[in-house]
Amino acid sequence: MKTNTSIALVTGASSGIGQATAQRLAKAGYKVYGTSRRGAQEGQRSFQMLSLDVTSDESVEAAVSQLIRLEGRIDLLVNNAGFGVAPGGAEESSIEQARAIFETNFFGLIRVTRAVVPHMRRQGNGRILNIGSVLGFLPMPYGALYAATKHAVEGYSESLDHELRTRGIRVSVIEPAYTKTQFDANFMAPDSKLDEYREDRALLDKVLKEVMATADDPTVVADVVLKAASAVHPKLRYTAGKLAGRLRLLRRFAPAALVDDGVRKSLGLGSRHNADTHKLQQTSEKTS
DSSP states (O other), X not given: OOOSSOEEEESSOSSHHHHHHHHHHXXXXXXXXXXXXXXXXXXXXXXXXXXXXXXXXXXXXXXXXXXXXXXXXXXXXXXXXXXXXXSOOGGGSOHHHHHHHHIIIIIHHHHHHHHHHHHHHHHTOEEEEEEOOGGGTSOOTTOXXXXXXXXXXXXXXXXXXXXXXXXXXXEEEEEEOSBOSSGGGGOBOOSSOOGGGHHHHHHHHHHHHHHHXXXXXXXXXXXXXXXXXXXXXXXXXXXXXXXXXXXXXXXHHSOHHHHHHHHHHHTTSOOHHHHHHHHHHHHHHHHO
């Protein structure tokens, strides 16, 4: 069956940003198919749900093929599925854990994109929106793996947009800051914890809980997704929320040392100057 209504596919739509995005697109007139590993669930929704595990080639191909059989086309893909690692030192996550987060946050995005792009090419048009993060351009300490996946999303998206724009397909990245979702409840704890980082982990946990209490609602991100999806001349990057916009400006125009100190201060970790002073004191003690 073919339809004149624009068809959207939103991954990770069972809750949070994905659910808010699917609802916003449906309200705007899109026929929306959301996905989750569990597929259709109880409860009234303004969109249909498909079963899709972004870490499985077979699952991705099956879901996209099902959608094409139902609708004949895909006009908009929103790659949202992902998870995070709870605050911890970079060395506190094993290689296996690093692979796991990349498997979902980055390779999962690639799987779905590769399954959808051939259909968009045949249509001669389409739009792909990848949910990134401010951590994709401004990494925070004790979040190295998550920041690395979002940096990968930024690079992949920009390169892909160059490749596909002459075929009628545009790619954009949506960059939210802190957002009120169940995302933090599903954090994967570091699997190789070291006592060296115990105090910093506890501090970051406390700070992030306080920050999340005043974080943006997922609808803020959903509104930006709709804006990017419907833009006649889409931009490569869209920040979502006031904080994200300020951080993007700071990253672009402020001196690196000032941004570095600001990031550490906002997390209660002390400034670069204090860290350098502590290092000099240690060196002095060793040589005295």
